[in-house]
Every structure is written in C-alpha cells, then in structure tokens.
Amino acid sequence: MKKVGVSAVTIIAKAGKWCLLSFFFFFTFLPLLWLFFSSFKTNFEFLTEPFSLPAVWRFGNYLNAIRISGMPRLFVNSVIVSTCSTILNILAASMAAFVFSREVFKLQNAILNLIVAGVLVPIIAFMVPYFRLISSLGLYNSLPGLIVTYAAINVPISVFLLYSFMQSIPRELEEAAVMDGCSFWMRYSRIIFPLSRLGLVTAATFVFLYSWNEFIYALLLTTSVSARTLQLGIRFFVSQFFTDYTSMYAALVITIIPSMVVYVLFHERIIQGLTSGALKG
C-alpha cells in the first residue's frame, strides 16, 4: 500500500514539474513565434487566420517596413550608438578595474565601493538632471549625447564585472614582465587587457545590449530622426503603419534580430556575467 502511494506522489510531482517547465517555455516562446509568423502574412490573413502558418511567405512586408519607417537611418544610428558606447565604456572601465585590482592606494576601497554601488541607483530618477546635463554640454539631439550617457550608465556594472575578472588573473605573469622592464602602461595593454578577454566580452555584451535596447533616454535626449535610434523609431512610426499590422511586426522582427544574434553568440558569457556576483554569496 505504502509503495503505491509514494509512486502516485512521484507521478504527480513529475507531471507538475513538466507542466510548469512547458508553461514557461510556451509563455516565453510562443508569442515571439506568433509575432514572427504574423510578420510574413497579409493583413487579411492575420485578421482571419491568426494562428496558422503564413499561406505564402510575404517578404514584401519587410520591404514595406524598411521603406515606411526610414529604418536604414535609424538602424545605422543604433549601430553607431551601441558600438561607440560599448567601446568608450570598456576602455574607461577596464583601465579603472586594472588599477583597482593591481595597485594599492589611498581610498581605493571607498572609491571602488562607491562606483559599484551605482548599480543600485534608480536611473529613471535622473531624467531631469540627464536632460539638463546633456543640453548644457551641447549634446542634446546628437549621437554623442546618447553614446556618453549609455557608456556612463553602465560604468558601475562594467567596473564590477571587470574588477572581479581581473582579480582572478594570477600575478606571477605580471611580476615576470616587470622584471623584464615592463612599464605600467604595458602591464595594462600587453598583459592584463588581453588576458581579460573573456571578462571584456561579458561586460561588452551587457553594454551593447543595454544600448541597443534602451528607450527612455533615447526618447528624452533626442528630438529628430538624425539622432533617433531604432527603438524610438519603431515606437514613433507606429502611427505611420496605421492598420498595416503585419509590416509593423516585420519592423519589430528586424529590431529583435541583432539582439538575438548577440544572444546566440554570447549567451554563455551573459549567464557567466549574471552569476559571477551570485556565486560569491
């Protein structure tokens, strides 16, 4: 009798487990799949057969999306902003992380803790000061304005990730190099920077995805299409699509693709970055 009871519980637990796992799988994945399939349909087909596969795969929706929204310009803006903010952020943060992990100086821990504590600050509370700051620097409605903002917002997270990573690099290599007359600058550029490759990729992935996806400050700090990014364009060109839903979905898919590519290439790095803090606990 007892044995039967236990196995019944086991079966229910197993079923519950797979129900839960598949629920979250479908919740996460099906809407995206639905969006993807819808982007290849005619509007009539989308309204009458919402859950079927496209009868004919209409790539014309994508051409519509690109033409109507002025997407090439926005896409180029997004690429420039994301790439430049990532480079600026990584250069600044890696130099700081190098110094924090390799040198001993006054107020070292105080400064490091202050910078890392920045990850807890609610950035949306800074809408007014960022708006005033960027305006008074003469960077309002310009790509450099967004680049500096995104690079700066991500300084705490990058310093934290790179500092943790550089701490784990053994010092012996550097000591040998110093014996051979290696300068301060060369210790950074020839030894620590190349050895931190994995950590740099992790931090760069975070900054790039943040910059690519950011919306609030792109909205607040730009006013014309010359400085707008893809996210903002998608948001504002909704009105132009009017009732052409499927072309709008095609535009959404285009904005999602770069994020997906980065994720497919670097998901191990992203997971590693997220957990590098967790494992210390």
Added chain:
Amino acid sequence: MRNKHWKAILLFLTPTVVLYALFFVFPLGYVFFVSFIRWSGAIPTGFAGFQNYLDIFHNPTFAVSIRNNIIWALSLGIGQIALSALVAMILARGPWGWRFLRTVYFLPNVISQVAISMMWIAIYNAEYGALNRILEQIGLGHLARNWLGLVETALPAIIIQQLLYVGYFMIIILASTMSIPTSYYEAAQIDGASVLQQERYITLPLIRGILVTSSILAMAYGLRHFEATFLMTAGGPANSTSVMGIMLFNNLHFLQYGRANAIGAVLIVLGALIIVTMRRTIGRQSEEIVAKG
C-alpha cells in the same frame, strides 16, 4: 606611503571617475537640490521649501502611483522570485533539455522593452488580439475584453506579462543552487529523504541568501518600473496604471522641474529604504549581484 605610480593611477581612473561624477554624483545632488526649488517653466524662480513635495502628495494620481509601485514591488519581489526559485530548483536537478530551457527562459531579457511591449499590445488588443482570439476559439468568448483599456484589467495585464518572464532571476538562483555540493543530496538520499524533503531542508536554507538578495533587487525594480507601462498604457486608463516614473516623466514634459525632482527624490529614498531595511531584517548575508541598471 605613496604608490610610486600615483600619476599613472590617477590617469587611469580619470575617465571612469569623470563619467561617474557627471552621471551619478551630480544627478543625485541635483535631484535633491532642485526638489526644493520653485521651478515650473523655463527658469527657476526661488526657494520652494517643501512645497513641491506637498504638491505631489496632494495629487490624487500620486497616491495611485505609489500604490501601484507597491503592487509592482510585491508582485516582483514575492511572486516573480517564488516562481523563479521554483523553476531554478527544478532545472538544477538537470532534467532533459535543461540547458536549452534555461537559454529560452532568459531570451526576453535581451529583447528591447519596446518590442516586447508592442508584442503584448498585439496580444491584449480588443479586436484582433491573440488572447481574445484564443478565448473565442476555446469557447470562452464571453471573457474576451479590451484588456489594456479597462481599469479593472489594465494593471494586472501589464504586471502578469512582466512577472511571468522568470529568466533573469532564475539564472541567478540556478547558479547558486548548482553550486551546492551533490554529496549533500547523496547523503540525504541514503537517509531516505524524498526529493521534496531534500529541496525543503537542503536547498532552500542554502539559497536563502541569494533569494533575499534577488527579492530586494526585484522590489527595487518594481519601484523604478517605467518602460512597459509607459509603452503599453502610458499610465491610463484614467491614470489607473500610473507609477512614479510616469508621473516624473509627465512633470518633466510640462516643465515642472521642481515637482519632477521631488518625485525622483521620493523614488531614490524609497529605493534606498527597501534595500537597507530588507538587508537589516531578513538578509544576514550580504551578496552583491550584478543588476540590470
């Protein structure tokens, strides 16, 4: 004792310190300072005392916003963390395809809120939305409604959509769970402990610290919630989904700099309070987690 490389150190720190000073230190001071200034329109017109704070606290929308922010914080800090922990504990036992599932669960976190929100607008839409269409097809057509347009359903619709994306905290909790030595479980198994007992008496106590930290972070995110609501309802219908971030944005939009910063100051103080009190009361360990920003 001075480090002989002090000039180089200073040089290496300069870019980071300048960026941090401009985008973290200055804004923090600015928000609190301007929150006491009378400033609506182009230029500040003098000292306001606590008038900006009184103004926002007398605004009925602010009460709704604070209430909604608290609902957000509790939904994410309790609901989302509980679900994330449950999924993480299942995945940590390495079921078939767990790596793949982990990758898929995290996927929405790399996609922009703009795209996610517009996708959910399409799902919740009254006329052509996927949710209503599904309800009709399974014979529950009478439940179909304008999910984002009704006061009763708009807030739950946005919260549930965000809450059920468990990937972010699942990854963090999973890493902590998987770092527990397998020998603990083997020993428990020999003593006849069931899987549920193992999870209850071994896993949960050992991941308590990371659960508390995740919960604090999730609450902080709930407090600073902005994007999904702004994009899906902009605070409507009838301000029923408004949060502090939306009010801040609207005040800025109408050049109410004093009030906008008073809201920002409340946001910062409440966020700090959550972190400090949660750490004091239930979080004995102090971990640091990489945050989304």
